Amino acid sequence: MTGLVQRPLPALARGWWPNGRAGFASLVAVYALLVALCLATLVAAGDLSFGRNPWDNLLKTVGDFARPSFLDAWFGPERLEYRSDDGTVLRVENRREVEASFLAAVARATWVTFQIATLGSLLAALMALPLAMLVARNLRAPRPLAWAAKGVLDVSRAVHTLVFGLILVGIVGLGPTAGVLAIALHSMGTYGKLFAESIESLDMAAVDAVRATGAGEAQVFFHGVWPSVLPQFVSHHLYVWEFNIRDSTILGLIGAGGLGLLISEAVSLFQWSRLATLLIVVVALVMAFDALSRRIREKLL
Amino acid sequence: MGPSVLLSGVQVAAGDRVLLDVPRLRIEPGERVAIVGPNGAGKSTLLKLIGGLVQARQGHVGVLGRALGPGLAAADRRALRRDTGLLMQGLHLVPRLSARENVLIGALARLRGAHAVRSLFRWYPQDLVAEADAALAVLGLGDRGDTRADRLSGGERQKVALARLQLQQPRLLLADEPTSALDPAATQAVCHALSAVAAAPGRTLLTVVHDLELLPLLATRVIGMADGRVRFDRPLGEAAPALLQSLYQRQTAEAAPAAPSDSSPVIRFASA
Numbered sequence: 001m002t003g004l005v006q007r008p009l010p011a012l013a014r015g016w017w018p019n020g021r022a023g024f025a026s027l028v029a030v031y032a033l034l035v036a037l038c039l040a041t042l043v044a045a046g047d048l049s050f051g052r053n054p055w056d057n058l059l060k061t062v063g064d065f066a067r068p069s070f071l072d073a074w075f076g077p078e079r080l081e082y083r084s085d086d087g088t089v090l091r092v093e094n095r096r097e098v099e100a101s102f103l104a105a106v107a108r109a110t111w112v113t114f115q116i117a118t119l120g121s122l123l124a125a126l127m128a129l130p131l132a133m134l135v136a137r138n139l140r141a142p143r144p145l146a147w148a149a150k151g152v153l154d155v156s157r158a159v160h161t162l163v164f165g166l167i168l169v170g171i172v173g174l175g176p177t178a179g180v181l182a183i184a185l186h187s188m189g190t191y192g193k194l195f196a197e198s199i200e201s202l203d204m205a206a207v208d209a210v211r212a213t214g215a216g217e218a219q220v221f222f223h224g225v226w227p228s229v230l231p232q233f234v235s236h237h238l239y240v241w242e243f244n245i246r247d248s249t250i251l252g253l254i255g256a257g258g259l260g261l262l263i264s265e266a267v268s269l270f271q272w273s274r275l276a277t278l279l280i281v282v283v284a285l286v287m288a289f290d291a292l293s294r295r296i297r298e299k300l301l
Numbered sequence: 302m303g304p305s306v307l308l309s310g311v312q313v314a315a316g317d318r319v320l321l322d323v324p325r326l327r328i329e330p331g332e333r334v335a336i337v338g339p340n341g342a343g344k345s346t347l348l349k350l351i352g353g354l355v356q357a358r359q360g361h362v363g364v365l366g367r368a369l370g371p372g373l374a375a376a377d378r379r380a381l382r383r384d385t386g387l388l389m390q391g392l393h394l395v396p397r398l399s400a401r402e403n404v405l406i407g408a409l410a411r412l413r414g415a416h417a418v419r420s421l422f423r424w425y426p427q428d429l430v431a432e433a434d435a436a437l438a439v440l441g442l443g444d445r446g447d448t449r450a451d452r453l454s455g456g457e458r459q460k461v462a463l464a465r466l467q468l469q470q471p472r473l474l475l476a477d478e479p480t481s482a483l484d485p486a487a488t489q490a491v492c493h494a495l496s497a498v499a500a501a502p503g504r505t506l507l508t509v510v511h512d513l514e515l516l517p518l519l520a521t522r523v524i525g526m527a528d529g530r531v532r533f534d535r536p537l538g539e540a541a542p543a544l545l546q547s548l549y550q551r552q553t554a555e556a557a558p559a560a561p562s563d564s565s566p567v568i569r570f571a572s573a
Contacts, residue, residue, distance in 0.1 A: 205393040209395075212385075223398070227395055
């Protein structure tokens with residue numbers, strides 16, 4: 001009915017910027033200029049370099065990755081002898097036992113990663129829900145509260161999980177708790193935005209109809225609003241949770257526990273075959289959860 | 302009991318344009334009134350005004366013994382909503398709830414105490430569920446109770462909205478073109494159901510009617526409107542076809558001179 005009302009055009013189309021095809025061409029020109037500027041400064045500073053022998057390094061790395069360490073748990077030598085230059089045996093190692101215990105450590109770290117993502121996501125969703133209800137325009141929260149909530153969500157979205165993690169490790173100490181809180185603080189912004197959007201896409205004509213029967217405000221909420229937004233909330237929750245599983249795999253790099261801790265260990269000790277194992281686990285974990293969450297989200301629509 | 306609807310000196314305006322100008326209108330409990338008139342006559346605005354969806358710029362709007370306006374207390378406003386049943390285009394079913402749950406929404410305001418709390422979890426007393434199923438069955442939707450509202454056809458949705466009204470048991474029913482976009486069979490069913498809901502003693506039915514053939518089904522009194530004003534208001538028996546037609550002719554007569562001058566340049570362009 002009021003959808004055809006003329007709204008003021010956005011500033012870009014109104015004033016100093018050319019319209020239509022010329023406007024788009026100018027936009028492309030500005031973009032090309034930016035890219036050229038970035039490239040030119042990079043070259044001028046002498047930073048565009050691939051190192052001394054990139055091909056050898058690449059081949060070596062691929063070779064290291066080609067034999068992931070977990071294979072040793074079944075096929076490795078049972079007596080690996082470390083000898084000094086003159087031939088005396090320094091140490092004997094059962095590779096199968098060593099790698100089996102590493103795999104157990106990987107399993108524990110995977111669980112910790114999952115823990116961080118799961119608890120962090122839930123905490124974020126719970127914190128974001130009231131904020132989203134303030135931000136959603138169609139619920140008509142008082143303006144100052146809406147602005148404050150929007151500010152909180154914007155800040156939380158702007159600061160990366162790793163940055164929150166670094167700050168929190170300093171506050172609550174090393175370990176998964178810092179990871180959970182870091183995930184929660186960053187994802188709160190994402191959840192808030194997604195939740196607010198699904199509340200705004202609500203069919204208000206249906207909500208009005210429920211109110212028109214004389215139902216109380218709580219009844220209006222649970223019959224008009226909740227049934228429409230709940231499936232979307234669950235879908236968004238799975239989506240962000242999926243993201244956080246990916247994010248929490250690197251949180252260990254800054255000491256927040258989980259797979260990231262093992263990754264940073266493997267990198268600092270140049271154990272590329274173990275790094276290969278860890279990456280396989282990360283990819284498998286993320287892919288499995290992606291597939292599962294996609295299935296559930298399709299069912300919900 | 303006082304009148305169901307009492308308007309005096311009412312004006313509704315959008316900006317400078319007066320949409321509705323009704324010096325006096327009185328509708329008694331139990332009356333069945335149809336509002337007819339061309340597009341833009343103010344029929345829907347009148348219905349929305351009485352339903353509390355539109356505010357009057359001036360005048361007194363009394364509905365079921367309460368005066369509408371900003372001064373109306375929240376509790377009174379809610380009681381009025383409960384007693385006024387709306388069937389309008391701007392009101393939808395809740396898309397993800399089943400037909401039965403949508404019907405049960407009509408009964409929410411009737412629930413008290415523990416039942417009202419349980420209703421938040423969509424847990425209803427057995428007799429209400431039976432009542433909802435019966436209301437659906439009467440409208441031929443007995444087997445659609447579990448279907449989600451967004452999977453129903455337009456006609457079925459209208460019937461579900463009617464069944465909801467039946468559970469709401471309003472004292473005043475306001476229906477805005479309840480049969481538009483329905484096929485003839487559905488039109489008959491909806492009209493009969495609407496009359497049935499309004500049949501209980503003391504219930505008032507106010508319908509905006511487009512299809513003049515439906516008048517005998519829905520009304521005993523006809524209000525003819527044009528340009529935001531009431532042109533006539535009389536019992537159905539005294540509303541002759543010529544009188545009804547005159548409402549629409551007034552508009553076509555105004556529009557007629559414009560039509561040729563509008564279309565002739567196009568013809569000239571086409572032949573040139």
